[in-house]
Amino acid sequence: MSNNIYSPTFDKIAAGWYGSRHHTIFKTELDELACRWQGGRLINIGCGHGADFLPFRDLFELFGIDESSEMLKFAAKYAKKYSFKAELKQADMRALPYPEAYFDNAIAVASLHHIEGREEQLRALREIRRVMKPEAEAFITVWNACQPRFWLRRRDTYIPWRSGFEIAQRFYHLFTYGEIEKLVKSAGFIIIKSGPEARYGLPVKHFSRNICLVIKRAD
Incomplete structure (x- = not known):
């Protein structure tokens, strides 16, 4: 099961990504969640090179999936470092290789927006819900369609990444706040928090780069 050119694209950029995105941009949010959740099994969905694991390394049993085998090689390197x-x-986030109600909490940082189509996005969210325990919480981030640099972009778009002399095109679906909030509710979640990234400084949330959601199973 593949989504556009997701895995081959991220295989190509894995080395450059590891070097230039070495630390999570959501450290404030993830540190707060690590304190809030206080341990247990945590799945990182679309884990990439593993930077988002770091705030959870002391108290949690960590699991990560990604479609890109090259990203996973760098995630192993990151964990060792x-x-x-x-x-x-x-694995594909629409078919998680874990039993029902296996995880205490989940994170899906900048992964859902690489899936094309509402039904496939909903399928991924339902899979996340399936592997979460009742009352478990998840942290999800997607790119915001209303950030100024995307005002002239289509909602389904390709964003280039230069790796050496090669340019890789990454598929993104750009969400609005209302759209992603409706989608997670349709997948069986309750929204605890919906807002911009912590480092966003404007008083109006609608122009943030990221939309950050803390959600829990609606049981």
Whole structure:
């Protein structure tokens, strides 16, 4: 099961991504969630090179999936560098290789927006819900369609990434606040928090780069 050119594209850019995106941009949010959740099994969905694991390394049993085998190689390297263990599997977020109600919490940072089509996005969210325990919480981020640099973009678009002399095109679906909030509710979640990234400084949330959601299963 593939989504556009997701896996081949991220295989191509994995080395450059590891070097230039070495630390999570959501450290404030993830630090707060690590304190809030206080341990248990955590799945990182679309884990990439593993930077979003770091705030959870001390108290949590860590699991990560990604479609890109090259990203997973760098995630293993990242885990070794920062002295933590994570079970890593190559998998599609629409078909998670875990039993129902297996995880205490989940994060899906900048992964859902790489899936094309509402039904496929909904399928991914339902899979996240399936593997979460009752009352478990998840943190999800997507790119915001209303950020100024995207005002002239289509909602389904390709964003280039230069790797050496090669340019890789990454598929994105750009969400609005209302759209993603409606989608997670349709997938069986309650929204605890919906807002911009912590480092966003404007008083109006609608122009933030990211939309950040904390949600929990509606049981």
